[in-house]
Amino acid sequence: MRVLMFGWEFPPHISGGLGTACFGLTRGLSYISDLQVLFVVPKAFGDEEQQGISLIGANQVPVRHRKLNLKHFSRKLDYIEVGSRMMPYTDPDEYFRIQKSKKEKGAFEFVQTDDAGQIPFTGTYGANLLQEIHDYALVANVIAQDYSFDLIHAHDWLTYPAGIAAKEATGKPLVIHVHATDFDRSGGSVNPVVFDIEKRGMEAADKIIAVSNLTRRTIIEKYGIDAEKVVTVYNAVEPLEKKDKPAFQKGTNEKVVTFLGRITMQKGPEYFVEAAHRVLQKNRNVRFVMAGSGDMMHNMVRRAAQLKIMDKFHFTGFLRGEEVFSMLAMSDLYVMPSVSEPFGISPLEAMQSNVPVLISHQSGVAEILTYAIKTNFWDVDAMADAIYGVLHYPALSEMFVKYGKKEVDSLKWEKSALDVKVVYDTVLKGFH
Amino acid sequence: MKTVCLYFQVHQPFRFRRYRFFDIGNDHYYFDDYTNESILNKIAANCYLPANKLLLKLITQHKGTFKVALSITGVAMEQFKLYAPEVLDSFRALAATGQVEFLAETYAHSLVALKDEDAFRQQVAMHSDMVEEFFGQKPLVFRNTELIYSDHIGDMVARMGFKAMLTEGAKHILGWKSPNFLYCNAINPRLKVLLKNYKLSDDIAFRFGDKGWHEWPLTSTKFARWLNDLDKKEEVVNLFMDYETFGEHQKKESGIFEFLEYLPKEILKHKSLKFGTPSEVASRLQVVAPVNVPNPVSWADEERDLTAWLGNEMQQEAFDKLYAQLPKMNRCADSKLLKDWNYLQCSDHFYYMCTKFFSDGDVHAYFNPYETPYEAFINYMNVLSDFAIRLNAAVPFSSEEKEIANLSGILEERDLKIKKLEEEVQKLRSRKRTTAAKRTVKKEGVVSKTKEKSQKGSAKMKSKK
Known part of the structure; x- marks a missing residue:
């Protein structure tokens, strides 16, 4: 054929x-x-x-x-x-x-x-x-x-x-x-x-x-x-190639929560910013990273400045191959709050790197993943809850990493x- | 008789390199040495060296009748030391003539006056010491960063012991009044206030080389005539501008150096005009009125306010987060941190985050290393994050933590006390009960009273909790 x-x-x-x-x-x-x-x-x-x-x-x-x-x-x-x-x-x-x-x-x-x-x-x-x-x-x-x-x-x-x-x-x-x-x-x-x-x-x-x-x-x-x-x-998802140590190491002992993708309406970046704000009111010992670029980036910078969280909220700009790998390696949680995501391969890549993931119900990948936290994209309170939980209760994050890895490895x-x-x-x- | 008061500002910031999120906690070097060095050397060659040479020549030529004032920021001085020591020598030569007055300002060209009086005082003292060390004179007159001034700032400056301060003769604070007189601070009248004549200053600083300007070309003769034609009763003309006007903002080819070369001669041709330094103006002239400035003014942009540095939410956030470190900085003795702390405060970093592109975009773009204000903001916050991490490590206990430790200690003590007292009450109660049981038959009334008392007592103890 x-x-x-x-x-x-x-x-x-x-x-x-x-x-x-x-x-x-x-x-x-x-x-x-x-x-x-x-x-x-x-x-x-x-x-x-x-x-x-x-x-x-x-x-x-x-x-x-x-x-x-x-x-x-x-x-x-x-x-x-x-x-x-x-x-x-x-x-x-x-x-x-x-x-x-x-x-x-x-x-x-x-x-x-x-x-x-x-x-x-x-x-x-x-x-x-x-x-x-x-x-x-x-x-x-x-x-x-x-x-x-x-x-x-x-x-x-x-x-x-x-x-x-x-x-x-x-x-x-x-x-x-x-x-x-x-x-x-x-x-x-x-x-x-x-x-x-x-x-x-x-x-x-x-x-x-x-x-x-x-x-x-x-x-x-x-x-x-x-x-x-x-x-x-x-x-x-493609099986993860064995890589050397990431090019960049985490420079702080704080937890890192990552959004990685195009900063456009489809990806729901604003919900990530709002959830970050809520988490930071409870715990200052965490950093949020929005990696990527897109037409909503400047709005997000302004919003984060308005919320006065820019000392704990970082923008990296567009990341390339090796940098993406480093970014995942230093993350403690990966968040994909997409408003409408037909599938979404990137959370699978995060899971391969032993990072627990939080995804929105409005993503296709949510249909096949069991070991991922799921919230509605608009429910920033639930998202903030989940972020706080994963960062504070190691048992939760350990479970997601362990079984998530198995789960994602079976998706060939x-x-x-x-x-x-x-x-x-x-x-x-x-x-x- | 009118006094012409010339004052030039010298400042260059330490620009940051592209400091990425990945660098936070890993790399503590923030500066773009290459850019800083090349920009400084370029300006030194175009402006500082030739302009200093010319000023020196003019001062010797005119034997005590030509005077100027200069203000050089601490960060600019550090860059001269690093990259162009010959510039420093040429400033020293100017100082040695005795015809150049050096003014005081904040060491780091910072906006600290808007935030904290103690830190403001420290930075000014640091700068005054530096001026004294390098130029052998103690500054008597103060100019704040970007000529930012308000009644309150003037009051602080007066209490630091300065006799005069320079600021912008902004239209919205003067109204019908002329900047060409000596004024004083509205709160503290001992502080004299010199107001910049922005029309005549900007004719040189901004319009000199503009061929579309109807007065172009501006010659020294013409400019001296304008000064002479001013109202006879007016007493002083304050011409304040960036030193980089000569050779950098206005290129050599525009004839700016020739203009400066013949300006003293042309001005001194007129019998009614002479030169004076700010401190001479302040001591010789009479104050005509206080000037009321409840809200800060500056010499920047069309608005002459703070919006160039603190106009949008990004600038506000960066400014607030920077000075949130102040309490910790006060307990920090690490010399590297103190140095970076100074460089972080430079007003230029906030200027790069400005989003008012339309009216004054050209000025904002000048030596701006960033493509967009957003980039400037993100970079600054990354640097600040790393700085905060280092500071936290250097000053182990935050004031909050200390306080919490203190309070929890007190609580524990109280708990112990309460426990003891409760036990005592219990004891007393049981003793009363046994004695009361013996007396129940005879004196019931008394027993119930004592019981009540003991209960009241224990309630009081509990409420102490």
């Missing part, structure tokens, strides 16, 4: 959980003997890991001499304006640079090709994102004609148009994988353009994979998709891949 897979990111060029999940899943699939994955990303840098998959950069495909057979789509996707809030996940630094420079794109839309007839892609999320999605779909059509495969698999709304284009070109079945919907990202005020792309992707798909029941419900209820068509396959991508394979099989069975 050959699968043509459309993604948007691949390690090491990752700006969000999407890339991590794509990588884990394709790796898991590579263990299945009669299955081959052809993974397409908008821009291949050349240094991606390539194990058991072949990687094609869309910008390496000449499109000049191809007939683009894309009647419905080119027209519908032709011209769309994107405001900054619409960006699905943004590499935070990139986002601010774009915001600062405010480069406006002209109203003309034509496919620009470079000398070799290749469409250049930046591969990062930016202001001309929709243009890129559209270009990507055009190239997908070409690729689909060049390679042979049995099935198309598209990850998240960015690649749905590409998936549909490939399906149109070849008539092969389409599976779409929903890692997040715009309801999660926007907190309810959905961008109609993104919603439209998502809905059409879901409708065109032969089967939909959702990363949690939470997301599955959203797909059924908000997008009006037939429940039969939607299957939940949980994400997993190989298992998720088998579930995905079952989906493939049912789709192909129905198709022939």
Whole structure:
């Protein structure tokens, strides 16, 4: 069985959980003997890991001499304006640079090709994102004609148009994988353009994979998709590589409570700040860290200053590989108060590093974890209670670490891949 | 006769390096040596050295008729010692002429006057000692950081023994009155107050090189004529500005040094004008009125208030958390901590956190190592966190802890006492009971009374708890 897979990111060029999940899943699939994955990303840098998959950069495909057979789509996707809030996940630094420079794109839309007839892609999320999605779909059509495969698999709304284009070109079945919907990202005020792309992707798909029941419900209820068509396959986590000592050691004997992620509305950073304030009123011997950056960071700094907790509340800015590891190593509790998190791999990574986790009920990962503290994202009192409890009653934290580690070690991508394979099989069975 | 009083401010902060969360508790060095050294050397070459040379030349040329006042912060002096000792020598040469008055201020260019009188007094004394050591004169006139002044601050300064203080002649405190007279403090009239003529000062400091200004180019002749054209009754013109005006804020190419070179000559051409230092002005002129300043003023920005340093919640938080360490600092004798404590207090750190970009962004961006005020704030708080950890280690018992220990000791003593008394009551009661039992038949009334008494007694004991 050959699968043509459309993604948007691949390690090491990752700006969000999407890339991590794509990588884990394709790796898991590579263990299945009669299955081959052809993974397409908008821009291949050349240094991606390539194990058991072949990687094609869309910008390496000449499109000049191809007939683009894309009647419905080119027209519908032709011209769309994107405001900054619409960006699905943004590499935070990139986002601010774009915001600062405010480069406006002209109203003309034509496919620009470079000398070799290749469409250049930046591969990062930016202001001309929709243009890129559209270009990507055009190239997908070409690729689909060049390679042979049995099935198309598209990850998240960015690649749905590409998936549909490939399906149109070849008539092969389409599976779409929903890692997040715009309801999660926007907190309810959905961008109609993104919603439209998502809905059409879901409708065109032969089967939909959702990363949690939470997301599955959203797909059924908000997008009006037939429940039969939607299957939940949980994400997993890459086993932790044995690493040397972290680069940074904790410099204080105080407890450290960590929020690690993009500082955006979806992640609920404000609830973390409020909970920190409540805990600090009872106990000054603890430090809170908000690691990451995002469009709400400045508001959070101001709020923390207003609450007068900035001597115990720290912002680290965007952290990279080694620093993330160090940060987890010095944490005594990991908090993910997401307002709406389709899955959430990061708490699993914390558990692997022997850090107890506090997650919101509004996250997909809460459905499969037993050894994690769960509260509602808005319930800052409960959150403060839980934080205080974990910090003060060592028995609690020891239990979470011990059993949490076991629990997280049992979540393997190989298992998720088998579930995905079952989906493939049912789709192909129905198709022939 | 009008006196022209020139005063220049010299200050450079120790800028922090990027101090990350990971550094807290691990690395106790906070400063960006490279930036500090390169900025200082640049300003020394552009401003301090050529300007000092010129002043020295002018003073010798005019033989006692040209005078200026200077104020150099303690932190700037330390940087000269570290990075540019030749600048220090050239200031010493100026001091040796006897025509340069050195003013007192807070050692660290801090905002401590707004927080604590004792600490304020200490920092001023520290600075005065330094001036005396390096320049051989005891300062008589005070200028607060950024010319921050209020009636209350003036009163504190008067009680420290200074005879005069410099501040901004802000429009909102003067109203129709002119800054060109000598005023006094509203609480303590013995303290004379010299008010900056901001119009004429800023003509040099800010507008000199501005080609869009309708008075451009400003020549010494023109400027001296403006001074001469002022109302005949006015007695003093206070021209206060940053020393960096010469060669740094106004580049050499703008002709600022030529302007300064010919200014004394042009001014002294007019019979009605002469130069004087602040202490001469304060002792020679008559006070015309007290100046009422209930709320602090400064020489910064359009508003001439404190909002450049304490205008938003981040600045307030940083300021409060800094001075929350003060009680502990008072019991700290560690020289390294004391040094960092001074550098932490520099008003510049708060200035970098300012969010009023629109009106005075250019001035705020000057030598600012941070991209955003948020970054400045986060960095400062990280440094302060590490400092607090070190301080806690150096001063083992917090005052709270001591107090708690004291109180719990007293409580224990009381508990013991109460226990003893209770036992005694018990004893007495049982004894009474046995004796009473013998008498029950004969004298019932008496027994009940004594019982009541003993019960009352034990109740009293309990209420002591």
